Structure formats: C-alpha cells, structure tokens
Amino acid sequence: MQLLSKPISGHSWLQKNKTIALSSLLAAAAAAAYQTQRTKRKSTNDGVLEETTQDVFRRHKKIFPVSDLNAKVGVNNEFKRQLKAIATIIFPHWHTKEALLLILHSVFLILRTYLSVVVARLDGRIVRDLVNGDGKEFLKGLGYWFAIAIPATYTNSMIRYLQSKLSIGFRTRLTRYVHDLYLDPQRTFYKVINLDGRIQGADQYITTDVAKFCDTLASLYSNLAKPMLDTLIFNYQLVKSIGVVGTFGLTVNYFVTARLLRAVTPSFGKLAAIEAKLEGDFRAAHTRLITNAEEIAFYNGANLEHSILDRAYTRLIKHINTIYKIRISYNMFEDFLIKYAWSAFGLGLCSIPVFLPDLAGQRSVAAAAASEGSDENVKVGSHTRGFITNKRLLISLADAGGRMMYSYKELAELAGYTSRVYGLLSILHALHASEYDGPEDARRFALTNIKGKVELGIDGIKFDKVPIVAPSSGPDNVGELLVNDLTLDVQPGEHLMVTGPNGVGKTAVARVIASLWPVFEGKLSKPYDKDIFYIPQRPYLSLGTLRDQVIYPHSYEDMKKSGRTDKELMEILKVVHLAYIPDREGGWETQKEWKDVFSGGEKQRVGMARLFYHHPKYAVLDECTSAVSTDVEGLMYAHAKDMGITLLTISHRPALFKYHKHILRLTGNQGEWEMEAIGTKEQKQSIGKEMHSLEAKLKEVESLKARLIAIDSELSLKV
Numbered sequence: 001m002q003l004l005s006k007p008i009s010g011h012s013w014l015q016k017n018k019t020i021a022l023s024s025l026l027a028a029a030a031a032a033a034y035q036t037q038r039t040k041r042k043s044t045n046d047g048v049l050e051e052t053t054q055d056v057f058r059r060h061k062k063i064f065p066v067s068d069l070n071a072k073v074g075v076n077n078e079f080k081r082q083l084k085a086i087a088t089i090i091f092p093h094w095h096t097k098e099a100l101l102l103i104l105h106s107v108f109l110i111l112r113t114y115l116s117v118v119v120a121r122l123d124g125r126i127v128r129d130l131v132n133g134d135g136k137e138f139l140k141g142l143g144y145w146f147a148i149a150i151p152a153t154y155t156n157s158m159i160r161y162l163q164s165k166l167s168i169g170f171r172t173r174l175t176r177y178v179h180d181l182y183l184d185p186q187r188t189f190y191k192v193i194n195l196d197g198r199i200q201g202a203d204q205y206i207t208t209d210v211a212k213f214c215d216t217l218a219s220l221y222s223n224l225a226k227p228m229l230d231t232l233i234f235n236y237q238l239v240k241s242i243g244v245v246g247t248f249g250l251t252v253n254y255f256v257t258a259r260l261l262r263a264v265t266p267s268f269g270k271l272a273a274i275e276a277k278l279e280g281d282f283r284a285a286h287t288r289l290i291t292n293a294e295e296i297a298f299y300n301g302a303n304l305e306h307s308i309l310d311r312a313y314t315r316l317i318k319h320i321n322t323i324y325k326i327r328i329s330y331n332m333f334e335d336f337l338i339k340y341a342w343s344a345f346g347l348g349l350c351s352i353p354v355f356l357p358d359l360a361g362q363r364s365v366a367a368a369a370a371s372e373g374s375d376e377n378v379k380v381g382s383h384t385r386g387f388i389t390n391k392r393l394l395i396s397l398a399d400a401g402g403r404m405m406y407s408y409k410e411l412a413e414l415a416g417y418t419s420r421v422y423g424l425l426s427i428l429h430a431l432h433a434s435e436y437d438g439p440e441d442a443r444r445f446a447l448t449n450i451k452g453k454v455e456l457g458i459d460g461i462k463f464d465k466v467p468i469v470a471p472s473s474g475p476d477n478v479g480e481l482l483v484n485d486l487t488l489d490v491q492p493g494e495h496l497m498v499t500g501p502n503g504v505g506k507t508a509v510a511r512v513i514a515s516l517w518p519v520f521e522g523k524l525s526k527p528y529d530k531d532i533f534y535i536p537q538r539p540y541l542s543l544g545t546l547r548d549q550v551i552y553p554h555s556y557e558d559m560k561k562s563g564r565t566d567k568e569l570m571e572i573l574k575v576v577h578l579a580y581i582p583d584r585e586g587g588w589e590t591q592k593e594w595k596d597v598f599s600g601g602e603k604q605r606v607g608m609a610r611l612f613y614h615h616p617k618y619a620v621l622d623e624c625t626s627a628v629s630t631d632v633e634g635l636m637y638a639h640a641k642d643m644g645i646t647l648l649t650i651s652h653r654p655a656l657f658k659y660h661k662h663i664l665r666l667t668g669n670q671g672e673w674e675m676e677a678i679g680t681k682e683q684k685q686s687i688g689k690e691m692h693s694l695e696a697k698l699k700e701v702e703s704l705k706a707r708l709i710a711i712d713s714e715l716s717l718k719v
C-alpha cells in the first residue's frame, strides 16, 4: 500500500510534466516523419507508392500457395500462416512509415496505461481528502486532476489517429500490390474474370474486403496490445494492494474465462467471410444494372431485375440475421461473465486489504490508521482511498480483460477477412504465373497442360499448327476445339480477312493472337504488343475526357510525350467523319459517360480513330465497323491501308473482301478451315454468281412495284 498511500509529490508532478513533454515530442516526431514521407512522394497516405517489381512477385509466389478453399476458416495455424504472408506486403521492411506508426502507436499505448495508473492513484487521494475534510489538499488534488487531463486526452486522440493512419497505410500498400498483380502485362485481370472461376466479384475483394481487413488488423493491434499491457501493469499495481493470493485469483479468473469463451464462440471468421461474399454478390447485381441500364429499359426488364436484386439482398440479410441470432446468446454469456461475474469477483478482491490485511501482505488498517493518527476520520479516509484506488484499478483491469476477451471475436473476424484477402492474393499469384484452376491433367487442351510456344518480335503473324481452343477451367478443365491446327502467315501488306458462321471461333483467333487465350500446341510468332492494335467487337469507352476516348489507351501525358497535338486528333476525326464531335460536346476536355453519349456507329468510328492515332504495323479489326455506313467504312479501310497498316479483319461482310488479299474461312465443321487468295478465278466466279442473283432480284423489284400500284388503285376504287 506504500505506493498508493504516498501523496502525489513534486517528483510525480515532475513525471507528469515529463509525460506532457514526451507527448509533444512524439507528436513532433510523428509530424516530422509524415513531412519526410510527403516530400519523398512515396507516402502510403497519398496512395502513391513505387510499382511492385516482377522480382518481388517471383519471391512472393512461394509464400502465397493457393490454400484449400474448403479449409476451416478460424483462429488456427493456417490463419497465422496467411497473416504472416500478408505481413510481408504491409511491412516490407522495418524502415517503412507503417513501422514508425506502429512504434509511435505502441508508445502512446504505454503512455495511456501509465496515465491510467496515475489517475487511479489521484482519484483515491482526492476522495480521501474529501472524506477527511482536508480542503487545501482536496483543491490541490483537483489541480493535478486537470493537469493530467491534458496529456490523457491528447494521448487518447493520438491513439485513434495513429490507428486510422495505420489502417490507411496497410490499405494503400495492399491495394497497390493487388493492382500491380491484377493489371500486370500478363493481363491477369482477364484470366481472373474469363478463364478461372475461383474469384467471383474481384471488385468486392479489392475494394471492401481489403479495407475491412486493414481496419480490423489496425484496430486489433490496439484492442489487443493495450489490454495486454494494461493487464500487466495493473496486475503489478494490484499485487501491491491485494497481495499475491488476490493476483493469483485474478489470473485463474482470466484463464477460466478465456477457456469458457473459446468453447462457446461461434465461428465468426467463417460467418464474416460468407457475409463479405454475399455483400459482393449484392453489389455485383447493382453494378450489372448500372452497366446495362439502357438495354434493360428497352426490354422493359425492370421487374425481373428487381427480383434478382431482391433475391441477392434477401440472401445477404438472411445471413446477417443468422449472425445476429447467434450473437444474442453469445453476447449474453459474454456480458454475464465479463461484467457481472467479474465485478462481483473484483469487489471481493477489493475487500481483501480491508478484511484480510495479512493475506494482502499489508500493515493492518488499524496500524495504518495509528501511524496516520488515531482519529476515526483518518481511518475511514485511509479505507476509502485504498478502496477507490483498488476499485479503479480493478475496473480498468476488468475493462482490459474484457477487451482482450472481446478481441477474440475480432480475431475470429480478422481470420475471415484474412482468408478472403489471402485467397485473392494467392490466386492472382497463380494466374500471374499462368497456373489455372483444376487438377494436374495430361489430357489434350487442359489448362494445366499448355505446350504451345509463342515467339515475339517477328515482322508478321504466323500460326504453325496452332489449335484454337475455347479454354475451360475447374474440375473438368478440358477446352473445346474450335479450329484445328491453324497454319497461316500474315506478312506485311498481306491483309487477311477471317470469315465464317457465328460462334465458329473467329474472335477466338484474335484472342489467341492477343495472348488472352493460351497456345495449347504448335507455335505462334508475332510482333511485339506495341506493334499490334486490336479493335474489339464491343466498343469500349473509358472514363475521362473526349480526348481520352480518341487516344485510348494513351493518357494525355503519353500523348504530349509523343509530340502529338489536338490538331492532329481533329484531322483523324475528319477521316472517320466525326469532326463535329468536339464542338457538339464542348471541346476536348469535356468529361461525360461517353458510352451513353455516342451512337452505336459513332462508338465504332471512335474505335477506328484510335487505330489511326496509334498507327500500328498490324491491326486486328473484329466486326468493328458493322454499324458504320458502307461508304464511310470503305473510306476508313482505304485510309488504314494507305497508312501502311496490315489488316486482319474479322467480318461477315462481302463488301470488305476487296480490301484484303487472303481469306480464312472457318467452316465450323469439326474445326475445319480453308485459306484462299482473293481475286482468284474461283473467287471472281463466286462474286459473278452473287451479282447475277442480285440483278435477278432487282428485276423482280420493278414487277413488284407495278403490282403494288395496281393493288393501291383497286383499293381506292372500292373506297
């Protein structure tokens, strides 16, 4: 009791001043660190970080093996392993800003615990002076009370602030890493969405799940580290007042509580992971509606979409309700144990120094009273001070213990978010290395059995016995053969047209050239990516200005760097007959949702404008002029050829034959195909036949017109 009975002396006042000085110093250090990071422009708070190198990805591949998706989610060894793996991303080394934040955070946590002890002692002293009727000491105590309030409140705010900064720091590092892996040169995002079914709704993973993981991790540190520290320090203080027996009792109490809570805690981790998935599904359903609003409105599909959204929401809410129901009994048990059972136990402990002073290892109350004067008031005051101080320490201890127990629940939830974030990272790593879903499979066209070769940097596009296969992932990962051992060679100027019925695999050929689909067998030789430009069937308009639409995928910076001007862009728009657009839309800088502004034909013409802007050596044009009027289409094809672009056109339109030298016909008959040169005798004969049949039809038009006039006059006579 010596520590507690000692009045706050000049020495402890000095300590308090030191505390204030220390807090200011820490704040200054934090501000300085922040400033340094800002000036380096590599701050995780600005969201600006250096790109993750391929070397880092190679090293990390080993620590991110794909886990068994059916493994139990919870606080277990797998959770520890996953968290350790993610820690290599959020703490790449010890001289990061996050490490500094963590140290500062820890220092403030220690400071807060220390201040709590000081407050407990001061509280006891003030109440004692009040009971003793010592006005002067009472006022002095109040003075100290206000003095301690300043560093105490500052410390609390700093803890919250540093926790948020830590969370943002983690999030920025993780998001940057995921973006670098997702949008890598191997086009992993395409594989995630189209070739591999393990990640559904990658957007939900990258936005919400990563944020929740970071928030929970940052708060868990303070929710776990602080109560642990508090428990240690308060226990130390209490040993002095309630004795070793009391402290032993406290320890047993903790142990029993922890075991009990662990036994009754439901698997919050798994529940959190399912909730995150259902949230993702609900959000994805809304995103679909936004993306396809016009089509849905035309079809009058609101009712059906309504029911789809309702179903997604109901699934989510049912699950959340289940969690709430599970929580009722768990929370009741938790509250009973931590609030009521612990309070009763705490009051019992507080009574030890009063009823059993020898057990508490202290001088008896009578002896203490005798040494401070035999006056009854002094005796009561001494009791009161001891009780108030112990009670406050016990309340803090109970609070700390309670939070430690509560954080088990948080830990379980963190396990859920960790499994989602780890799942995302491990699958991105696998796809980055072209390792697809499904068991090892030696069957032909299995995604786990890719044997073809791709050679880059060749002037020409050359297929050497390459089967075109629609890939399939999952348990039955054998793809479907569309075109059998394709062999062709498109040399500069040897424009090729690919034709054939719907669904035969025309676009599939383009996908293989673009390396979106794998070369299962044979060899594909092609120029570097920068020399081939693809215009897909569905026009894509990006976020940004009108200029950004024409120069896509260049940014304005890229455009300026390459010395291009708006005047040149205007010339290009003239070629595609869109010269009126900048004036109509209010200039190059205008920002709009362009997909809703342009008509179908205009969108396709913007696609051709991009081709002329980038001026590649080769262009793969996939039905990209189907909505453009024939005359403008012809002009654009002629212009592309004049620019020296070698064309590989996918189309059904015979009108486009004349701009090409070869034709690849995909028949759809068991992957058969044929190549022919345009302008051969057979070709001319077939065009001749088509002309004869058209002329015959034109003759019919005249007789049909005459018949129509006759019917009209008959009808008017009758009327």
Ligand SMILES: Nc1ncnc2c1ncn2[C@@H]1O[C@H](COP(=O)(O)OP(=O)(O)OP(=O)(O)O)[C@@H](O)[C@H]1O
Residues within 6 Å of the ligand: 194, 195, 470, 471, 472, 482, 501, 502, 503, 504, 505, 506, 507, 508, 509
């Ligand atoms: N991601 C995919 N995974 C598996 N199969 C696919 C995938 N995308 C397309 N397919 C299938 O591959 C086949 C060929 O498709 P492709 O888009 O190449 O047809 P197409 O000849 O260009 O047809 P159209 O003239 O209608 O554009 C189709 O049966 C299609 O369903």
